[in-house]
Amino acid sequence: MQRLNGRFFDGLSSKPQQVQILCGKDVLYIVSTTGETEDVNWLLGDCYKGTFSASGHLIVRSRINEEASLELKEEAAKVVEELLNADETLVDKSYTSFLKLNPVAMVVTGVFSMIGLLALYVFYVSPWVAERAVAIIPQQVEVTLGKAMMNQFRLGSSIDEEKSAELQRFFDACEFPSTYPIEVHYMEGPMVNAFAAPGGQLVVYEGLINESECWDELAGVLSHELAHVESRHSFKMLCRSLSSYILLSYITGDIAGISGVVLENANQLNELSYNRAYEKEADLVGLEFMKQSRMRPEALSDFFEKLSVGSEIEDGVWTKRLELLSTHPMGSTRRAYILETIADDAGFEYEPDVRPELEDLWSSLRTGDEGINTMDEVMEYLQDSINVILDQMSDEEYVPTPPDDDGKVYEELDGGQTIHEQEEIEVEEVMEEEKVEIFKQD
């Protein structure tokens, strides 16, 4: 039998008692070496230790006498630990077996499994959870949320109520099938943009209407935005960011900061890629709407052609953005799959209805011929706006930049407005510039 040295504590005081431990087959005989205390026998089956083997130190306790404890060091500790290892729970085993790896292997395995799991969660589990969650949340909640968001948005922007009403009439006349109460808003400003907030709030910019060349192009954009609403894309995006970011950062709370970095980047990538999937879905569902209202489906692809021509011709970094990092499929790609869908589906072989009332509404909504949708135009526009403000401050007469040959932004200002009115519009439009970044979703 092995004889080991140790210290015994009876749990009533902290006085150490030197003991010798004899390891029997199923029992530990604990014998006092000073004769001061009684000997104790502990059945191995009753003994337990902590999960982790501390460095060269072991504390053993027995279930029949929870207060007492036995302390062992170095070799003695190792011996008794071996005897007790057979008893490990599964959970404890996962710790000890992982810790048995050599440090390098452990770190490498650890880091990779961590990143792997995080990626799995962010790209697969979290979106799935969010989409299920959205299904549970009733439509009314979404509508209320959308209205609240619109109210916030309204505060900083110039929505033309009259034109919004006209645009609403246009939309209603399109007779797209819709399960949501759709409210369309007309926003002043030369930006070629439109977006959908949750619950049926649509916003279309002046510039977009101006840029379109016939009424069915506008109808096409509206059908696309409606598709976003019907498919609850905006709301899903919201739920997805919440779910992946908050939930995961709580779960991984006290692990390294790297999870935060991975999370943030994965989140962005995830959002971008999903955004593009949503955009494509919206295009295709929008086409269905166009089909049901018997409108010319090519109108949507025509419109995208205009946009992509604009941004591809101008040179510079702006147009070289990678498809991967863009929230929208590039204009030319979109055109391609839209035209392909139209060609493949026999349902599109109809003669589009002639809609004079829509034609008229569209004409009256237009305030000019073009909007801003290339980087150069944006820069020039911003520059002029700043000049307006500076001139306002120095009380000089404002003379607008003479329009270029292709008839650009300032046509609408030639209509005999006073200088002050011009300036007010300019200042407001500078503010809207910032919103392009946030809301660009057409």
Next chain:
Amino acid sequence: MSDLTSEFEFQDDLTSTSPANDRLGFFGDGARFFGISIVNFLLTIVTFGLYYPWAKAKVRQYLWNETELQGSRFVFHGTGKEMFKGFVIAYAVFIGVYGLLTYATMAQSPTLLVIAMILFYSVLLLLVPIAIYGGWRYRITRTSWRGIYGTFNGSFKDWMKIVLPGILFTVLTFGIYIFWLQVKCQKYLFQHTQFGDLKLDFHGEGGQLFGINFLGGILMYPSLFLYVPIWIKQRFDFTVNNTSITDGENVRFLQSTLTNGEAFKILFTNFLLLVVTLGLAFPWTFIRWMKTMFENVVFPGDINLDNLVQQEGANKGNATGDEMMDIFDMDFGI
């Protein structure tokens, strides 16, 4: 066989004469702690976060067990099961109040919004002292050394009698009073804590703490944050040097031997490590700092730690029946 029996060295063997001054020892290892954290992480993810209280228990078990005083290690007896209750309640409260706030926002009803916000902020405000009290009490009563458990005989009511007016004063003084409140709270917690018949006390002064933090705040930016390790060291000293233990006869103070130089070296290199590894080195930096702190705490030599006597009601209960406060061990740190 004989080499096994000779392998035994304790400083204070059988004779137990007054030992020399004793330091705490800390034997934690960064790699092992990393391993434990990884397994914790994996299990937590797989259980959608439910494993978290058990993970916390494992961390504490490891840290306690690697801390040594006079050759004996500490033991943490808390379990995930116990901590799970508090965990669930904490989250239920948060979700409940936050949900109310969200609902009030969506319903756009001003009165409901006001009520919800008041509720939200008061819950937040109250949760901190509750968590501090509960957390302290839980950890003390679940810690043992040589079989002697910590006991806590404070009362939650008395604690809140200190904290609530304290919060009020802090708000009225634009935050200045917080240092005096902190000292008062620390005093209360220490004075009601015992290990066996060994009593703790705290002798810090609010003004001193204020001075340390004021200096820290002022020098922080001009020194480009290089002063921060020294600030941390001063706060460490303040806590350690003002802590006393008594065995009924003598009152002796703990002593910090941490130097500015060492604090700066460890904390600054820790910071660099964290930045370079995007936070992955956290287990190593954490263990490193724990080791630095613990091994710079000196226990006075003439307090005899060999004859502490286990108290009544030790081991998971305590005399004043504050057990329900157990569920409020809600700090999400260590």
